[in-house]
Amino acid sequence: xxxxxxxxxxxxxxxxxxxxxxxxxxxxxxxxxxxxxxxxxxxxxxxxxxxxxxxxxxxx
Amino acid sequence: xxxxxxxxxxxxxxxxxxxxxxxxxxxxxxxxxxxxxxxxxxxxxxxxxxxxxxxxxxxxxxxxxxxxxxxxxxxxxxxxxxxxxxxxxxxxxxxxxxxxxxxxxxxxxxxxxxxxxxxxxxxxxxxxxxxxxxxxxxxxxxxxxxxxxxxxxxxxxxxxxxxxxxxxxxxxxxxxxxxxxxxxxxxxxxxxxxxxxxxxxxxxxxxxxxxxxxxxxxxx
Numbered sequence: 334x335x336x337x338x339x340x341x342x343x344x345x346x347x348x349x350x351x352x353x354x355x356x357x358x359x360x361x362x363x364x365x366x367x368x369x370x371x372x373x374x375x376x377x378x379x380x381x382x383x384x385x386x387x388x389x390x391x392x393x
Numbered sequence: 394x395x396x397x398x399x400x401x402x403x404x405x406x407x408x409x410x411x412x413x414x415x416x417x418x419x420x421x422x423x424x425x426x427x428x429x430x431x432x433x434x435x436x437x438x439x440x441x442x443x444x445x446x447x448x449x450x451x452x453x454x455x456x457x458x459x460x461x462x463x464x465x466x467x468x469x470x471x472x473x474x475x476x477x478x479x480x481x482x483x484x485x486x487x488x489x490x491x492x493x494x495x496x497x498x499x500x501x502x503x504x505x506x507x508x509x510x511x512x513x514x515x516x517x518x519x520x521x522x523x524x525x526x527x528x529x530x531x532x533x534x535x536x537x538x539x540x541x542x543x544x545x546x547x548x549x550x551x552x553x554x555x556x557x558x559x560x561x562x563x564x565x566x567x568x569x570x571x572x573x574x575x576x577x578x579x580x581x582x583x584x585x586x587x588x589x590x591x592x593x594x595x596x597x598x599x600x601x602x603x604x605x606x607x608x609x610x611x612x613x
Contacts, residue, residue: 350394351394351477353395354394354395354397354398354477355474355477357395358395358398358399358402358470358471358473358474359470359471359474361399361467361470362467362468362470362471362474363467365463365464365466365467365470366464366467366468368463369460369463369464369467370464371523371527379456380456380459380460381456381457381460381463382456382457382512383417383421383422383425383453383456383457383460384457384460384461384464385460386421386425386509386510386511386512386586387417387421387509387586387589387590388464388500388509388586388589388590389500389503389504389507389508389509389526389586389587389590390526391507391516391519391522391523391525391526392510392512392516392519393512393516393519
Protein backbone atom coordinates (compact mmCIF):
# COMPACT_ATOMS: atom_id res chain seq x y z
CA UNK A 334 0.00 0.00 0.00
CA UNK A 335 2.69 2.42 0.98
CA UNK A 336 4.72 1.41 -2.08
CA UNK A 337 1.71 2.12 -4.28
CA UNK A 338 1.13 5.49 -2.64
CA UNK A 339 4.80 6.27 -3.03
CA UNK A 340 4.69 5.41 -6.75
CA UNK A 341 1.66 7.62 -7.28
CA UNK A 342 3.22 10.58 -5.50
CA UNK A 343 6.48 10.13 -7.46
CA UNK A 344 4.60 10.06 -10.74
CA UNK A 345 2.59 13.13 -9.71
CA UNK A 346 5.82 14.96 -8.87
CA UNK A 347 7.24 14.01 -12.28
CA UNK A 348 4.14 15.28 -14.08
CA UNK A 349 4.33 18.48 -12.08
CA UNK A 350 8.02 18.92 -12.90
CA UNK A 351 7.37 18.30 -16.61
CA UNK A 352 4.56 20.86 -16.59
CA UNK A 353 6.80 23.47 -14.97
CA UNK A 354 9.62 22.73 -17.43
CA UNK A 355 7.25 23.13 -20.40
CA UNK A 356 5.97 26.48 -19.08
CA UNK A 357 9.47 27.80 -18.41
CA UNK A 358 10.68 26.69 -21.86
CA UNK A 359 7.73 28.31 -23.68
CA UNK A 360 8.08 31.53 -21.64
CA UNK A 361 11.80 31.76 -22.49
CA UNK A 362 11.11 31.03 -26.16
CA UNK A 363 8.43 33.74 -26.30
CA UNK A 364 10.71 36.31 -24.62
CA UNK A 365 13.60 35.45 -26.98
CA UNK A 366 11.42 35.64 -30.10
CA UNK A 367 9.93 38.94 -28.92
CA UNK A 368 13.40 40.41 -28.40
CA UNK A 369 14.79 39.31 -31.76
CA UNK A 370 11.67 39.72 -33.86
CA UNK A 371 9.56 42.47 -32.36
CA UNK A 372 11.32 44.68 -29.77
CA UNK A 373 11.20 48.33 -30.75
CA UNK A 374 14.62 49.37 -29.43
CA UNK A 375 16.82 50.80 -32.18
CA UNK A 376 19.92 48.93 -30.98
CA UNK A 377 18.15 45.56 -30.99
CA UNK A 378 16.56 46.39 -34.33
CA UNK A 379 19.94 47.14 -35.90
CA UNK A 380 21.56 44.01 -34.51
CA UNK A 381 18.70 41.73 -35.52
CA UNK A 382 17.94 43.59 -38.77
CA UNK A 383 19.00 40.93 -41.29
CA UNK A 384 17.51 38.10 -39.23
CA UNK A 385 14.17 39.92 -39.09
CA UNK A 386 14.08 40.29 -42.87
CA UNK A 387 14.99 36.67 -43.56
CA UNK A 388 12.73 35.16 -40.87
CA UNK A 389 9.81 37.30 -42.14
CA UNK A 390 9.42 39.05 -38.79
CA UNK A 391 7.72 42.39 -39.48
CA UNK A 392 10.44 44.98 -40.07
CA UNK A 393 10.56 48.55 -41.34
CA UNK B 394 13.86 18.25 -17.13
CA UNK B 395 14.47 22.00 -17.40
CA UNK B 396 18.22 21.40 -17.74
CA UNK B 397 17.59 18.70 -20.36
CA UNK B 398 15.31 20.96 -22.43
CA UNK B 399 17.62 23.99 -22.34
CA UNK B 400 20.83 22.01 -22.95
CA UNK B 401 19.20 20.38 -25.99
CA UNK B 402 17.87 23.72 -27.25
CA UNK B 403 21.28 25.42 -26.99
CA UNK B 404 23.05 22.51 -28.74
CA UNK B 405 20.63 22.22 -31.67
CA UNK B 406 20.09 25.98 -31.83
CA UNK B 407 23.81 26.69 -32.22
CA UNK B 408 24.14 24.03 -34.95
CA UNK B 409 21.16 25.42 -36.86
CA UNK B 410 22.34 29.03 -36.38
CA UNK B 411 25.80 28.18 -37.73
CA UNK B 412 24.27 26.37 -40.70
CA UNK B 413 21.82 29.09 -41.72
CA UNK B 414 24.31 31.91 -41.03
CA UNK B 415 26.77 30.33 -43.48
CA UNK B 416 24.03 29.80 -46.06
CA UNK B 417 22.65 33.32 -45.59
CA UNK B 418 26.07 34.90 -46.07
CA UNK B 419 26.08 33.76 -49.70
CA UNK B 420 22.34 34.04 -50.44
CA UNK B 421 20.08 36.50 -48.60
CA UNK B 422 22.77 38.75 -47.05
CA UNK B 423 24.16 40.02 -50.39
CA UNK B 424 20.59 40.64 -51.57
CA UNK B 425 19.87 42.78 -48.48
CA UNK B 426 23.04 44.79 -49.11
CA UNK B 427 22.10 45.27 -52.75
CA UNK B 428 18.52 46.27 -51.86
CA UNK B 429 19.82 48.85 -49.37
CA UNK B 430 21.50 50.70 -52.25
CA UNK B 431 17.99 51.31 -53.66
CA UNK B 432 16.67 52.67 -50.36
CA UNK B 433 15.98 56.37 -49.92
CA UNK B 434 19.04 58.38 -48.86
CA UNK B 435 17.34 59.20 -45.56
CA UNK B 436 18.26 56.01 -43.75
CA UNK B 437 16.39 55.84 -40.46
CA UNK B 438 17.39 52.39 -39.40
CA UNK B 439 20.19 49.95 -39.71
CA UNK B 440 23.72 49.98 -40.94
CA UNK B 441 23.97 51.47 -44.43
CA UNK B 442 24.95 49.08 -47.19
CA UNK B 443 26.49 51.30 -49.81
CA UNK B 444 30.00 51.72 -48.43
CA UNK B 445 32.36 48.74 -48.27
CA UNK B 446 33.78 48.53 -44.78
CA UNK B 447 35.26 45.17 -43.84
CA UNK B 448 35.09 45.79 -40.09
CA UNK B 449 31.45 46.84 -40.26
CA UNK B 450 30.65 43.84 -42.46
CA UNK B 451 32.20 41.43 -39.94
CA UNK B 452 30.37 43.16 -37.09
CA UNK B 453 27.11 42.94 -38.99
CA UNK B 454 27.61 39.20 -39.71
CA UNK B 455 28.38 38.63 -36.04
CA UNK B 456 25.20 40.39 -34.91
CA UNK B 457 23.19 38.45 -37.49
CA UNK B 458 24.68 35.18 -36.19
CA UNK B 459 23.74 36.15 -32.61
CA UNK B 460 20.20 37.08 -33.64
CA UNK B 461 19.95 33.84 -35.63
CA UNK B 462 21.15 31.89 -32.58
CA UNK B 463 18.54 33.47 -30.29
CA UNK B 464 15.86 32.70 -32.89
CA UNK B 465 16.93 29.08 -33.45
CA UNK B 466 17.28 28.37 -29.70
CA UNK B 467 13.78 29.80 -29.13
CA UNK B 468 12.27 27.70 -31.93
CA UNK B 469 14.20 24.67 -30.64
CA UNK B 470 12.69 25.16 -27.17
CA UNK B 471 9.19 25.16 -28.68
CA UNK B 472 9.99 22.02 -30.70
CA UNK B 473 11.41 20.25 -27.63
CA UNK B 474 8.27 21.04 -25.60
CA UNK B 475 6.37 19.39 -28.48
CA UNK B 476 8.60 16.31 -28.17
CA UNK B 477 7.48 15.82 -24.55
CA UNK B 478 3.79 15.51 -25.52
CA UNK B 479 2.07 12.31 -26.67
CA UNK B 480 2.82 8.67 -25.99
CA UNK B 481 5.25 8.06 -28.84
CA UNK B 482 9.00 8.16 -28.29
CA UNK B 483 10.72 11.49 -29.05
CA UNK B 484 12.47 10.09 -32.14
CA UNK B 485 13.57 11.78 -35.36
CA UNK B 486 10.23 11.14 -37.11
CA UNK B 487 8.41 12.97 -34.32
CA UNK B 488 11.01 15.76 -34.40
CA UNK B 489 10.57 16.29 -38.13
CA UNK B 490 6.78 16.22 -37.81
CA UNK B 491 6.83 18.93 -35.16
CA UNK B 492 9.33 20.83 -37.32
CA UNK B 493 6.81 20.76 -40.18
CA UNK B 494 4.13 22.21 -37.89
CA UNK B 495 6.58 24.85 -36.60
CA UNK B 496 7.67 25.83 -40.11
CA UNK B 497 4.05 26.11 -41.29
CA UNK B 498 3.05 28.18 -38.23
CA UNK B 499 6.03 30.51 -37.77
CA UNK B 500 7.18 30.94 -41.36
CA UNK B 501 4.88 29.73 -44.12
CA UNK B 502 1.52 31.04 -42.85
CA UNK B 503 2.80 34.55 -41.99
CA UNK B 504 4.63 34.59 -45.36
CA UNK B 505 1.33 34.10 -47.25
CA UNK B 506 0.12 37.54 -46.17
CA UNK B 507 3.47 39.18 -45.55
CA UNK B 508 6.21 37.55 -47.64
CA UNK B 509 9.76 38.19 -46.36
CA UNK B 510 10.70 41.55 -47.87
CA UNK B 511 13.91 43.35 -48.67
CA UNK B 512 14.72 46.71 -47.12
CA UNK B 513 13.32 49.57 -49.18
CA UNK B 514 10.11 47.80 -50.14
CA UNK B 515 6.70 49.28 -49.23
CA UNK B 516 5.11 47.80 -46.11
CA UNK B 517 2.02 48.46 -44.01
CA UNK B 518 1.87 49.86 -40.48
CA UNK B 519 4.54 48.14 -38.34
CA UNK B 520 2.40 47.61 -35.24
CA UNK B 521 -0.52 46.17 -37.22
CA UNK B 522 1.84 43.84 -39.06
CA UNK B 523 3.30 42.63 -35.76
CA UNK B 524 -0.18 41.89 -34.38
CA UNK B 525 -1.10 40.07 -37.59
CA UNK B 526 2.12 38.05 -37.57
CA UNK B 527 1.69 36.90 -33.98
CA UNK B 528 -2.04 36.14 -34.43
CA UNK B 529 -1.40 34.21 -37.65
CA UNK B 530 1.41 32.14 -36.14
CA UNK B 531 -0.63 31.21 -33.04
CA UNK B 532 -3.89 30.54 -34.96
CA UNK B 533 -2.03 28.36 -37.49
CA UNK B 534 -0.34 26.44 -34.68
CA UNK B 535 -3.68 25.90 -32.90
CA UNK B 536 -5.37 25.03 -36.22
CA UNK B 537 -2.77 22.42 -37.18
CA UNK B 538 -2.89 20.84 -33.72
CA UNK B 539 -6.73 20.63 -33.90
CA UNK B 540 -6.53 19.13 -37.39
CA UNK B 541 -3.76 16.58 -37.00
CA UNK B 542 -3.11 15.85 -33.33
CA UNK B 543 -6.60 14.80 -32.23
CA UNK B 544 -9.46 12.93 -33.89
CA UNK B 545 -12.69 14.73 -32.91
CA UNK B 546 -14.42 15.94 -36.11
CA UNK B 547 -15.87 19.22 -34.70
CA UNK B 548 -12.42 20.22 -33.44
CA UNK B 549 -10.93 19.36 -36.83
CA UNK B 550 -13.46 21.65 -38.50
CA UNK B 551 -12.53 24.35 -35.99
CA UNK B 552 -8.86 23.71 -36.89
CA UNK B 553 -9.55 24.34 -40.58
CA UNK B 554 -11.38 27.58 -39.70
CA UNK B 555 -8.46 28.74 -37.53
CA UNK B 556 -6.03 28.07 -40.39
CA UNK B 557 -7.99 30.14 -42.88
CA UNK B 558 -9.17 32.93 -40.54
CA UNK B 559 -6.08 35.22 -40.57
CA UNK B 560 -5.96 35.14 -44.38
CA UNK B 561 -9.68 35.94 -44.70
CA UNK B 562 -9.11 38.85 -42.28
CA UNK B 563 -6.12 39.84 -44.39
CA UNK B 564 -2.62 41.06 -43.60
CA UNK B 565 -2.02 44.81 -43.29
CA UNK B 566 -0.70 46.01 -46.62
CA UNK B 567 1.15 49.10 -47.83
CA UNK B 568 -0.77 52.01 -49.35
CA UNK B 569 1.31 51.77 -52.52
CA UNK B 570 3.07 48.92 -54.29
CA UNK B 571 5.82 50.76 -56.17
CA UNK B 572 9.40 50.11 -55.13
CA UNK B 573 12.86 50.90 -56.40
CA UNK B 574 13.94 47.35 -55.53
CA UNK B 575 13.80 45.21 -58.72
CA UNK B 576 10.93 42.69 -58.67
CA UNK B 577 13.15 39.76 -59.64
CA UNK B 578 15.52 40.50 -56.74
CA UNK B 579 12.56 40.72 -54.35
CA UNK B 580 11.05 37.44 -55.59
CA UNK B 581 14.40 35.64 -55.33
CA UNK B 582 14.88 36.98 -51.80
CA UNK B 583 11.43 35.81 -50.68
CA UNK B 584 12.01 32.28 -52.00
CA UNK B 585 15.47 32.16 -50.43
CA UNK B 586 14.24 33.48 -47.09
CA UNK B 587 11.44 30.89 -46.87
CA UNK B 588 13.95 28.19 -47.82
CA UNK B 589 16.20 29.38 -44.94
CA UNK B 590 13.31 28.94 -42.50
CA UNK B 591 12.65 25.46 -43.89
CA UNK B 592 16.32 24.53 -43.43
CA UNK B 593 16.25 25.98 -39.88
CA UNK B 594 13.25 23.83 -38.88
CA UNK B 595 14.56 20.72 -40.66
CA UNK B 596 17.85 21.13 -38.86
CA UNK B 597 16.40 21.49 -35.35
CA UNK B 598 13.76 18.80 -36.03
CA UNK B 599 16.39 16.31 -37.12
CA UNK B 600 18.92 16.99 -34.35
CA UNK B 601 16.75 17.78 -31.28
CA UNK B 602 15.63 14.16 -30.64
CA UNK B 603 19.26 12.99 -30.63
CA UNK B 604 20.44 15.60 -28.09
CA UNK B 605 17.25 15.26 -26.03
CA UNK B 606 18.08 11.55 -25.58
CA UNK B 607 21.77 12.31 -24.98
CA UNK B 608 21.04 14.80 -22.17
CA UNK B 609 18.56 12.41 -20.53
CA UNK B 610 21.22 10.64 -18.46
CA UNK B 611 22.56 13.90 -17.00
CA UNK B 612 19.10 15.00 -15.95
CA UNK B 613 18.45 12.23 -13.41
